[in-house]
Structures are given as structure tokens and as C-alpha cells.
Amino acid sequence: MGGVRMRPWWWLVAGGLVAVSAGLFAMAEGSTPWLVLGFVAACASPALPFVARWWADRERTRVERQAVDESSVLPDDTNGPSSLLAPEHQVVPFQGRSVELAALVTWCEGDGSPLRLITGPGGVGKSRLGGELRALMSRLGWRCVAVGDEQEGAILARVRGTTDRPILLVVDYADTRREIEVLVRQVASDPAGVRVLLIARSAGEWWKRLSVGSPRVRAMVQGAYDGTDLAYRIDAGATDQQILDTAAAAFAQHLGIPTPPVHLTGPGGGRILDLHAVSLVTALRALRHEPLDVEVADVFAELLGHEQRHWIGTAAHAGLLDGPDGLTTQLLGQVVAAVYLVSPADETEARDVLARVDPRLATPKVLAWLRDLYPLRGNQQWIGSLQPDRMAELHLVNELTASTTLAAVFLDRLADREARNAIAVLARAVADHFSDQQVRTRALALLNRAIGGLPDDVELLRSISAVIPYPSEVLTRPNLDLLERILALTAPSxxxxxxxxxxxxxxxxxxxxxxxxxxxxxxxxxxxxxxxxxxxxxxxxxxxxxxxxxxxxxxxxxxxxxxxxxxxxxxxxxxxxxxxxxxxNRLPQRARILCDLGARYHEAGLPDQAIGPLRQSVEINERLARSEPEQTNPHLARALMNLAIAQNMLGQATQALPSIRKAVAIRRVLARDNPDSDLVFLARALTDLSSCLVNATRPQEAIEPNLQAVQILREVAKATPGNHNPGLARSLRQLATAYRDAGHTSHAAACYHEAIAIHRDLAATRPGRRTWTALAESLAGLVTLQLSVQHPAESLPLAQEAAQLIAWRTQVTEPEHLDPFSQTLATVLIAVANALDANDLTSEAQEFRQEVAALRTAT
CATH class of the missing domain: 1.25.40.10 (Tetratricopeptide repeat domain)
Structure with a gap:
């Protein structure tokens, strides 16, 4: 992989051929100059490869030394520039998270579950929060330990054997730990004086598997997590600019320069890691006297350039670049990527990783350089790797995509232990780079390749499935493929x-x-x-x-x-x-199932019965949100939205507005922090807000939130149209209604036509009562609009199509089965009757009006 070098014996053969040819020519012509030329060629040929190598090495050394010189303006740190972002170095003072930290201290000192789980996407400050808790509890007299990889099963007994103080164990990357179940069982059987904080990207299958066990284990796990992620916003009172300025001051002080002004260009903000990375890159630019404006979308690519210079500098200092067999910059990058992907647990595994990149690399000298390159993380035992994760993921995707050989070596034959880590890393890369379509697409292709190469080992595959984040829009398909393979391998017994x-x-x-x-x-x-x-x-x-x-x-x-x-x-x-x-222990779960019950009631056409369970769900969630708002707010938003829907159905649109507005506000924050999972829910809430405003006779106000919903759903439907086109059509119909009632007839007509086109496509691929009713409702809306602008002839075929779509109503005898559709059916039937009247079909119109009366009597 490091390139092919011309071997010296080829030069000897070539020189010999030149000498022999010149000698033969001289003898044939009797030419002394040709004889001399042959002699010189024969003598010089052995030296040519060494001269060529000397020149190539000289040029390579010059280029690499220049890169070292460019990076030498940094302080003489052992680690690369990105290490300044590492939570354990605490270059930037701990900011915000006062509510979360206080809740964790209360948990440590309280009598509840000895287990606690913190989840959230990469870069929101989970590890830093865990580190701050360790420091704080240490000052309070606790024995606090960051648990290394594969130490989970033995750590509790080991720590208890060395102290009589209360114990706090912090397990980062808990979703990738193989022995985490052992630790959980140990704590459940003897919880006295111990607290275990787990930190993970998500509570996926790995978390579900923990909850299947003894009653003690179930109770402990149920009380440890309420289903929501750590919020992006570290402090409600701190703006992004304040966070940027604080971090820039800390980095500038560390680098020994005046604090530079920090400005974001382009879209950005949100994750604390992103903001700190922008401040660090700004400080590094100031160090080099370069332009200071930084785009958050490019910050990790730029920081990666600094890291690459760091690899070259340390490798040059270790003598790895010297001589004809010195390492190339390409090999250095591949080594760093491979170590991040596989995370070797000991020297033997590290040698194996190096040999798979290039057999020449498995030497003590390279191992020593690699081990000194980056410090160990909390989940590593023998060797560190490039950090932070989002930058390392970008580098990994770049290297595996650039080298088909490297990808084949590391993705097509993953061993059991490294498979779990590699799949977790690639899945994180897909989720973390949600906004960068190019990187995400390449990462997804690599993930699918790695999954496809796994052996038919059901336990291994279940272990792999456990580390894929869920829910996630982009990871659902590879996760499904893996699960279907697991089912095929699982015996009926x-x-x-x-x-x-x-x-x-x-x-x-x-x-x-x-x-x-x-x-x-x-x-x-x-x-x-x-x-x-x-x-x-x-x-x-x-x-x-x-x-x-x-x-x-x-x-x-x-x-x-x-x-x-x-x-x-x-x-x-x-x-x-x-x-x-x-x-x-299941109070949060009770709030959620009550919310489900309320939603099912109003969907069944029984909104009056939905109000009770929905109010109970809101009450429980509001109570839980006082102590843990970040964990509870998503469920509170859902309960509030369903309550507003039920009130709206009961003709109480004005009373519904406070609930739906609060739900939208919560959803905006969640969608900003985690667009992969929460953008769709924001769009739904915005559409329901528009419906409440229209029914409260405020159609002009209803337009803007609905426009936002349509824009969101258009984007997400590009990736998975089958999943999101029904929601897009509904939102377009609601937008058309708002436009119509506000007097914007041309805009309303365009929205109705687009919604009808989507509904027709869906009716062709997913025929059924719900799809037909939705299409009929959109047709009826357009009929009403055309009648309002005096186009009765155009309304008639649409009205007749709507009437055919809802003909199934005559086959239903049980009134309860009509309840969910009665309001929609009545609206469609009235629109059909109006269109028939406008086209002088009075007797037929009367039949439909009689059906409306019968429908209302029956339901």
C-alpha cells in the first residue's frame, strides 16, 4: 500500500545491457568512443539506483520537513492539536450542565437505582459531564474510577478490595462494551455503596438486553434511564457566541497568543464539541496569521489537516521517515485510521493491525511511535486513537474510500472482537455526519460492506445489532437487513x-x-x-x-x-x-402508554375519551420534567400534541393552542439538536399548530408554521419517500386549507394539486381505507376551493372521484367503525353535494345530503 520501489538489480541489468550493446557496436565499427561509453555505463550502472534513491529521499524529506516546520509553531505538546479538545485535558473550563450535574450528584447520594445511563449523539458533552462528576465526587470522598475496555467484569471486586469509601464507576462507550451485562448483574446482586454511570450514544438493543434478567436487574435498569438524550444546549442562559468566546480564550492562553475574535460563517452552532472545535481552529489560524472566519461544516476537515502535520512531525522525530524504506505520509494516515477502526487491545493485536496495513510496519519502532501518538481513552487498555470521534470518523471514511485494498483488509474479514467496535464506529460515522450527504453516503456504503462480510454467527450478529444506534433514519435499512439475517439463523426452539x-x-x-x-x-x-x-x-x-x-x-x-x-x-x-x-419504577413508561391510549381514542373518533389519559400523561411528564427536563421533554411534547389534537377535534381549537405551541417549542430544540430522529416530529407538530390556528379562525397565522412543515418533509421525503410522502401530502392539504381560508386561492390550488398527486400515487401502491379517505379529503378541499372561485364545471369530476373513493362507507354496518371517519366523510359528502348542486344535479345532491344526516345520526 505504500507504493512500489524499483529494485536495484533492474538497474544492473539495464546498465549491463547498455555496456554490452555499446561494446558490440564499438567492435563492429572500430570506434574507440563507443568502447569508452560502454565502459562508463557498466561502471556507473550500479550507482544509478542509489543516486535515484538519494534524490527521491532528499525530495521527500524536504516536503515532510516543510510540513513539520509548518506545525512547529504549536507549543511542544506530546499530543496533536485536537488533543486540546479532549475532555480529560480540560483546557476549556467546564461550562453549563449545572442541572444535569446536580441531578447526578443527587443520584449518587440518593437511595434509587445504583445504575444511571446518559445518552446523546457525539459531541454534546457526555464524556465531559462524566469526567466532571468523577472529579466532584472524588472531592466529596468517593472512590471514582473510569472503567477500561474489557475490565467491566472484574472492576467492581478490584475496587472494593482497595477501599471502604463509596464507589463511582464511569463506563464510557457503554454501548460497545462486551462485558457490561456482567457488571450490571454484579451491581444488582450487591448494590451497597456503589453507583455505575453508563455513557452511550443511544439506548438501543444493547440496553434492552440488559433489562432481561432477574427482577432486581429489571428494576435497576428500569430506574436508570427514561428514554431521552442529553440536550445539545449546555446552559439555557449561554449563547453560542459566549461558548465560542470562552473556549477561544482558553485555547489562546494555552497557545500563548492574544484571544482572537471568533465568528461563525454559514449554518452552525448546537453541539458543544462543534463550537469548541471552531474556537480551536480560530486560535490555530491566529497563530499562523490566517483569516479567522470559520465555517462549522468545515472545521473538522481543517483540524484534520493540523493532525496530519502532527503525525508527520512525530514520525520524523522518531526516525520513521528516514532512508529508502522510510514510511510515507499515506501509510501514516492509513495506520491512524486502522487503529481507530479496530482499537487493538494489546501489543499482539496492534502488531497484527500494522501488518495488515503493510508488513513492513510491524516493528517495535513503529509500535512505540503509535503508542505515544495519542493518549488512552477511558474505554481503551493498550493504545490510544485519534480524537474527537467526529474528526476520526471523517478521516476513517476518507482513508477506506481512497484505498480499496485497505477497505478489503479491514472490512471483509472482521474478527469477533474487532467486528463489534468496527460496526459501532462506522454506524456512528453515518449518524454523526447527517448533514454532510457525501460523507454519510460513503460511510453507509462502508457499513453495509462490513455487515455483509460478517459470518453466520447469531450471537455475534445480535451483538453487532446492539451497537447500531436506533432510532435513526439513515441506519434503519442496514439494521433491518441484519435483523432479518438474525431471524433466519434463530432456531424455532x-x-x-x-x-x-x-x-x-x-x-x-x-x-x-x-x-x-x-x-x-x-x-x-x-x-x-x-x-x-x-x-x-x-x-x-x-x-x-x-x-x-x-x-x-x-x-x-x-x-x-x-x-x-x-x-x-x-x-x-x-x-x-x-x-x-x-x-x-416504570412511571415514565406509564406516561407514554397513557399518551398512546389517548392517541388511539381520538384516532378512533372518540376525542372526548382521549382527554382523560392525555391529561394524565401531560401531568406525569410535567412532574418528571421538573427534575430531568432533557430526558422528559420529548415525551411531554408528544402528550401535549395529542391533547391539542383531541381538543381541536372537539371544537376547542383556542383551548388547544397553548398545548400545541409548547409542543412545537420543545420539538424545535430537539430537531436542532438531533435532526436525524426529530425533524419529522417537528413537522407534524407544526402541521397540527396550523390546523388549530385555522379552526380558531386565524388562517393567516397558520400559513408560516405549515410552510416550515412542508419544507422539512420535502427534504426528508427525498431519502425515504415511502415513509414520509403521506405526511407531506397531509401537510400540503393543511397548508392549502390555510391559504384558502386566508384568501390566497392560487397558492391553495397549487398545494391541493400537489397533495392529490401524492395521494394518487399512494393509492396505487398502498390501497386501503385510510389512503382512499385522505385522497377524498384532498379532492373535497379542492372542490370547495373551485366552487368558491365560481368554477363549478371543474369541480364536478373531482367530486365524483371523491364520492367513489368513499363508497366503502355503505358496506359498514357498525356505527363505531364509522366514528373515526365520520367528520371527514361528512366533509367530503357535503363538498360532493355542493358540486352537484352547482352543476344543476339537484336530486343527486339531495341524496348525498341525506347520507350526511344519516351518518351524523348513526355516529
Whole structure:
């Protein structure tokens, strides 16, 4: 991989051929000059390769020395410039997080669960918060330990054997730890005097697997996490500019320069790591007297350039670049990428990694350089790696994409231990670079390649699935492929394993917009869990409740609201039958299932019955949010939104506005912090706000939030149209209604036409009552608009199409099955009747008006 060098014996052969040829020519011509030329060529040929090598080495050394000189303006630090961002170095003082830190101290000193989980995407300050807690509790007399990789199973006994003080164990990258279950069981069996803080990107499958165990383990895990991420905003009172200025001052002081002014150009802000990186790059630019304005989108690429100069400088100092066999800058970059991907646990594994990059690298000299290059992280035992993660991920994707050989060596034959780390790293790269389509696409291709190369080992594959973040828009498809492979490998004699895989497959299919395809595996999972709960209810009843709850979500999406309501009611009954201790630990879960119940009621056309459970859900979430707002706010927003929907359906649009406005405000913050998961929910909340404003006779105010919703949904639908086009069509219809009621008829017509086009496509690919009703509703809206501008002839074919779409109503005899659709059906029927009247078809119009009266009487 480091390039091919011309071997010296080729030069000898070439020189010899020249000499022989010149000698033969001289003998044939009797020419002395040619004889002399042959003699000189023969003598000089052995020296030519050494001269050529000397010249090439001289030029390479000059270029690399220049790079070293460029980086030498930095202070003489052991580590690269990016190490100034490392949480353990604390170059920038700890900022904000006072609420979160106080809550963690209270947890340490309290009587609740000895386990606590913090989650959040890369760069929001999780590791720094954990480090600050360790420092604070150490000052309070605790024995605080950062747990290294593969130390989870032995660390508790080891620490307890050395102290009688209370113990705090902090486990970073907990979602990639293989022995974390061992530690959790140990703490559950003997929790006295110990607290364990887990830090992870998300609470995916790895977290679910922890909750399946003894009652003590379940209770401890349930009380450790309430399902939400650490907020991006570290302090509600601190602006991005204040954070930038504080960090710039700290970096400038470390570098020995005056504090430079920091300015962001282009979109940016949000994650604390991004802001600190901008300040660091600004300080490094000031050191070089370069322009100071920095775009946050480019900051890690620029910081990576500084790191590359650091590799060259340290390698040159170690003598690795000298001589004809010296390392190239290409090899240095590949080594750094490979170590980050694999994270070798000892010297033997490190030698193996180096040899796979290039056999010449597996030497003590290179190992010594590599081990000194970066400090160990909390989850590493033998060798450090490039940090921060987002910059290292960018470098890794660049190197694996640039070298097909490197990608083949490290992605096509992953060993068990390194597979878990490599898949986790590549999955993080996909999620972290959500806004950079090019990097994300390349990272996703690499992830799919790595997953495809894994062996048919069900335990390994389940372990790999556990480290892929969920929910995530971009990671759902590779996760689904992996789960379907796991299901195929799981024997019928393992009902627990099969039910888990089936439930997870249903969730991923639903997230991809494949609700019909999700129904089969979900019902099979419920059947298996019913049987398991009958014999071992302690472990399996909550799992059965989870599947029934999700069945309600899927059936709701498929337009079967009454069946969805029944499934959710069964899930509520299971929740209420759990032992009292379990119910107390599951208070956040109770708030969520009450929210589900309320949503199913109003979807079933029973908004009056939805109000009670939704108010209870809001009340519980508001109480929880007082102590842990970041964890609770997403669920509070959902409960508030569903409450507003129910009130709006009951004709209480003005009363609904405070709830829906608060929900939108929460969703804006969440979508800014985590667009991959939360942008769609913001769009839904904005659309519901518009609906409430229209029904409160404020249509002009309703336009702007709905425009924002449409813009969001257009973007997300580009990646997964099947999943998001129904929401886009609904939002367009609501925008058209706002435009129409505000008097903007041309804009309203354009929105109706676009919504109808989407609905027609969906009706062709997903025929069903819900799709037909949505299309009929959009057609009726356009009919009403055309009648208002005196175009009755144009309205007639649309009205007739709408009437055909809702002809299924005559086949329904049970009034309860009409409840969810009664309001929409009445609206469509009235629009059809109006169009018929306007076209002098009075008798036919009268028939439709009679149907409206009968419908209202029946429901």
C-alpha cells in the first residue's frame, strides 16, 4: 500500500545491457568512443539506483520537513492539536450542565437505582459531564474510577478490595462494551455503596438486553434511564457566541497568543464539541496569521489537516521517515485510521493491525511511535486513537474510500472482537455526519460492506445489532437487513430469540414506511410472547405489553383505529397488572402508554375519551420534567400534541393552542439538536399548530408554521419517500386549507394539486381505507376551493372521484367503525353535494345530503 520501489538489480541489468550493446557496436565499427561509453555505463550502472534513491529521499524529506516546520509553531505538546479538545485535558473550563450535574450528584447520594445511563449523539458533552462528576465526587470522598475496555467484569471486586469509601464507576462507550451485562448483574446482586454511570450514544438493543434478567436487574435498569438524550444546549442562559468566546480564550492562553475574535460563517452552532472545535481552529489560524472566519461544516476537515502535520512531525522525530524504506505520509494516515477502526487491545493485536496495513510496519519502532501518538481513552487498555470521534470518523471514511485494498483488509474479514467496535464506529460515522450527504453516503456504503462480510454467527450478529444506534433514519435499512439475517439463523426452539428479532424487524419496517409488511412479524412476536408470559410473566409480560403497544401504532397507521385501540388497551392492562414495585419504577413508561391510549381514542373518533389519559400523561411528564427536563421533554411534547389534537377535534381549537405551541417549542430544540430522529416530529407538530390556528379562525397565522412543515418533509421525503410522502401530502392539504381560508386561492390550488398527486400515487401502491379517505379529503378541499372561485364545471369530476373513493362507507354496518371517519366523510359528502348542486344535479345532491344526516345520526 505504500507504493512500489524499483529494485536495484533492474538497474544492473539495464546498465549491463547498455555496456554490452555499446561494446558490440564499438567492435563492429572500430570506434574507440563507443568502447569508452560502454565502459562508463557498466561502471556507473550500479550507482544509478542509489543516486535515484538519494534524490527521491532528499525530495521527500524536504516536503515532510516543510510540513513539520509548518506545525512547529504549536507549543511542544506530546499530543496533536485536537488533543486540546479532549475532555480529560480540560483546557476549556467546564461550562453549563449545572442541572444535569446536580441531578447526578443527587443520584449518587440518593437511595434509587445504583445504575444511571446518559445518552446523546457525539459531541454534546457526555464524556465531559462524566469526567466532571468523577472529579466532584472524588472531592466529596468517593472512590471514582473510569472503567477500561474489557475490565467491566472484574472492576467492581478490584475496587472494593482497595477501599471502604463509596464507589463511582464511569463506563464510557457503554454501548460497545462486551462485558457490561456482567457488571450490571454484579451491581444488582450487591448494590451497597456503589453507583455505575453508563455513557452511550443511544439506548438501543444493547440496553434492552440488559433489562432481561432477574427482577432486581429489571428494576435497576428500569430506574436508570427514561428514554431521552442529553440536550445539545449546555446552559439555557449561554449563547453560542459566549461558548465560542470562552473556549477561544482558553485555547489562546494555552497557545500563548492574544484571544482572537471568533465568528461563525454559514449554518452552525448546537453541539458543544462543534463550537469548541471552531474556537480551536480560530486560535490555530491566529497563530499562523490566517483569516479567522470559520465555517462549522468545515472545521473538522481543517483540524484534520493540523493532525496530519502532527503525525508527520512525530514520525520524523522518531526516525520513521528516514532512508529508502522510510514510511510515507499515506501509510501514516492509513495506520491512524486502522487503529481507530479496530482499537487493538494489546501489543499482539496492534502488531497484527500494522501488518495488515503493510508488513513492513510491524516493528517495535513503529509500535512505540503509535503508542505515544495519542493518549488512552477511558474505554481503551493498550493504545490510544485519534480524537474527537467526529474528526476520526471523517478521516476513517476518507482513508477506506481512497484505498480499496485497505477497505478489503479491514472490512471483509472482521474478527469477533474487532467486528463489534468496527460496526459501532462506522454506524456512528453515518449518524454523526447527517448533514454532510457525501460523507454519510460513503460511510453507509462502508457499513453495509462490513455487515455483509460478517459470518453466520447469531450471537455475534445480535451483538453487532446492539451497537447500531436506533432510532435513526439513515441506519434503519442496514439494521433491518441484519435483523432479518438474525431471524433466519434463530432456531424455532428459541422462542425468546425469535420474538425479539420479529419485534425489532417490525419496528424497522414500520420506520421505513412499510406498515403492512410490519404487521406479520409483529403478530408472530405477540403470539410467541403470549406463550412465554403465560409461563414466566416476570420477564415476558413487559415485553408482551411493548409488542401490543406497538401493534396499536401499526394498526393506527393502516387505518384500523378500533383494532389499534383494543391492542393499546390490552397493553395498558398488562402495565397495570405489573407488581407495584415495577409500576413505580416504570412511571415514565406509564406516561407514554397513557399518551398512546389517548392517541388511539381520538384516532378512533372518540376525542372526548382521549382527554382523560392525555391529561394524565401531560401531568406525569410535567412532574418528571421538573427534575430531568432533557430526558422528559420529548415525551411531554408528544402528550401535549395529542391533547391539542383531541381538543381541536372537539371544537376547542383556542383551548388547544397553548398545548400545541409548547409542543412545537420543545420539538424545535430537539430537531436542532438531533435532526436525524426529530425533524419529522417537528413537522407534524407544526402541521397540527396550523390546523388549530385555522379552526380558531386565524388562517393567516397558520400559513408560516405549515410552510416550515412542508419544507422539512420535502427534504426528508427525498431519502425515504415511502415513509414520509403521506405526511407531506397531509401537510400540503393543511397548508392549502390555510391559504384558502386566508384568501390566497392560487397558492391553495397549487398545494391541493400537489397533495392529490401524492395521494394518487399512494393509492396505487398502498390501497386501503385510510389512503382512499385522505385522497377524498384532498379532492373535497379542492372542490370547495373551485366552487368558491365560481368554477363549478371543474369541480364536478373531482367530486365524483371523491364520492367513489368513499363508497366503502355503505358496506359498514357498525356505527363505531364509522366514528373515526365520520367528520371527514361528512366533509367530503357535503363538498360532493355542493358540486352537484352547482352543476344543476339537484336530486343527486339531495341524496348525498341525506347520507350526511344519516351518518351524523348513526355516529
Amino acid at each position: 428459541d422462542p425468546a430469540g425469535r420474538s425479539w428479532a420479529l419485534h425489532e424487524i417490525a419496528q424497522r419496517r414500520f420506520r421505513l414506511g412499510l406498515a403492512t409488511e410490519a404487521l406479520g412479524p409483529l403478530r408472530e412476536a405477540i403470539s410467541l410472547r403470549h406463550a412465554l408470559a403465560a409461563t414466566e410473566p416476570g420477564e415476558n409480560a413487559p415485553l408482551l405489553g411493548s409488542s401490543l403497544r406497538y401493534l396499536g401504532v401499526v394498526l393506527s397507521e393502516l387505518g384500523e383505529p378500533h383494532h389499534a385501540l383494543k391492542a393499546t388497551q390490552q397493553a395498558v392492562q398488562i402495565e397495570l397488572r405489573l407488581p407495584r414495585t415495577d409500576r413505580l
